[in-house]
Amino acid sequence: MPPIRRYPTGGQYRDSLYNTDLCFRDSVLKGSIVTKDRLEMPKLISGNFASVFTVRSPNNQQWAVKCFTRFVDNQEERYQRISEALRPVKKPWRVGFDYLPEGVMCEGRWYPILKMEWVDAVELIPFIEKHLWDPSRIADLATKFARMIEDLAALGIAHGDLQHGNLLVTSSGELKLIDYDGMYVPSLARMGACEVGHANYQSPARTISSWGPYLDNFSAWVIYASLVALTIDPSLWTLLRDQRCCSRKTTSEISELRVPFRSWLRVMCQTCKRSVQESKRCGCPMYEPSPCLIHARYQLRANSRL
Ligand SMILES: Nc1ncnc2c1ncn2[C@@H]1O[C@H](COP(=O)(O)OP(=O)(O)O)[C@@H](O)[C@H]1O
């Protein structure tokens, strides 16, 4: 049977989730209680390509149920390979999941879902806003982030879409990485990418053909350097509150920014630009990112309180 290419909307999934006895086939999810919003409707968290619901199974466990709103070629195989690559990884940032090809019945058909451990945590931005004036909390997160990047690098894995919506922080300060849809793992090397990541965090040189273990280097550097910068000058946050994009600024936009951030941003842009140029010079079709985060970390550490 040809794959279904049109996927339901978040609203259509929400209607199905009123009856978890009918919409789920999985024995744990069947009969689970869906978290409701103020209007008593199944509460939906919208991502770019999915709607996420929280359910409590009869054995009192909480799950995130990710319902996809767009078709992805070879999604089942991708998730199978990603699952094989991550299963042996015992690191605090990893979140367990199961890909269920016939996960949810919606509009009379079965659609895949991702059944994930529910992480009781906040996304990166609310975390930063809450702890902005507590540099040690931000520095601690920066260190955990860098460790996670080192873990991924050691495994030859890249997340593919490092950004605020995919980084969660628990109340004990643990960093969790979610949304493995576009993950590069060595066994998927021949498959190619299925997304390009959040533009604000990506190198301008990244395209849908960029695919390899290097994929996160640029965004990792942007996030790590931003966290470090905030430990040094928290006022940068207010200054740049609505300008989360670091990588796609024009020269005139940069010149409007205040001096401390301007110099920091210039260094970043120059470094990134240089690395793009260098990768072109080497005949490499993919951008070879900025200094690898592992090296940047040690450089930055010398200048900061990390
Ligand atoms: N396992 C989880 N635990 C807690 N929240 C989650 C979990 N999975 C997703 N979310 C929430 O749902 C949002 C969207 O999920 P995500 O997997 O990032 O979807 P998309 O691929 O559409 O970006 C996330 O930004 C996060 O706030």
Ligand SMILES: [Mg+2]
């Ligand atoms: Mg996401």
